[in-house]
Amino acid sequence: MSIPQQNHSRDKWLKHMKGSISLTASIIATMTFSLATNPPGGVVQASVGDSNQCSTINPTICAGEAILATYHHDEYLRFLICNTICFIASLSVILLLVSGIPINNKFSMWLLSIGMSIVITSLALTYLYAANMVTPSSIWSSLSGTGFGVALIVWVWIAIVLLVYIILVVCTCVSCCRKCCS
DSSP states (O other): OOHHHHHHHHHHHHHHHHHHHHHHHHHHHHHHHHHHHSOTTOBOOOOTTOSOOBOSSOTTSBTTSBHHHHHSHHHHHHHHHHHHHHHHHHHHHHHHHHSOOOOOSHHHHHHHHHHHHHHHHHHHHHHHHHHHHHSOHHHHHHHHHTTOOHHHHHHHHHHHHHHHHHHHHHHHHHHHHHHHHO
């Protein structure tokens, strides 16, 4: 394959990758926005004519507030932090892609990779916290008894991310060695 054909193939791949990453980041930003405005467990509803906008069952929560934020404060806070990180990171990736900054260099691709890693990791944690809040404790305890607990899920995720980064580092080293040797 000649050099112009290789450059055309690389440019075509970068354009396709930019579109795929942009679509993925947009969908994730939409999901996380939706989770912030309609959290797991829902929000307290109120009628138009209600003079008291706070719940009659639990007066500490008022109309529009997340129900699980009251009942599972710490878990909800972790969920909200991970969801917010995911939202901001996905918007940052979108901004990088639409800003016009050329992505045909290693630094821009590295920024996109790091950004998407943050997005996907925080999305996985958001899912885990949301599932933990809405799943009955009896189910989680039975899962822990089978060895399929939250800790196992987190360790498996860390192992997958580390494996991907090890492969990325090895490929970068091989690429640098080829450039130095030629």
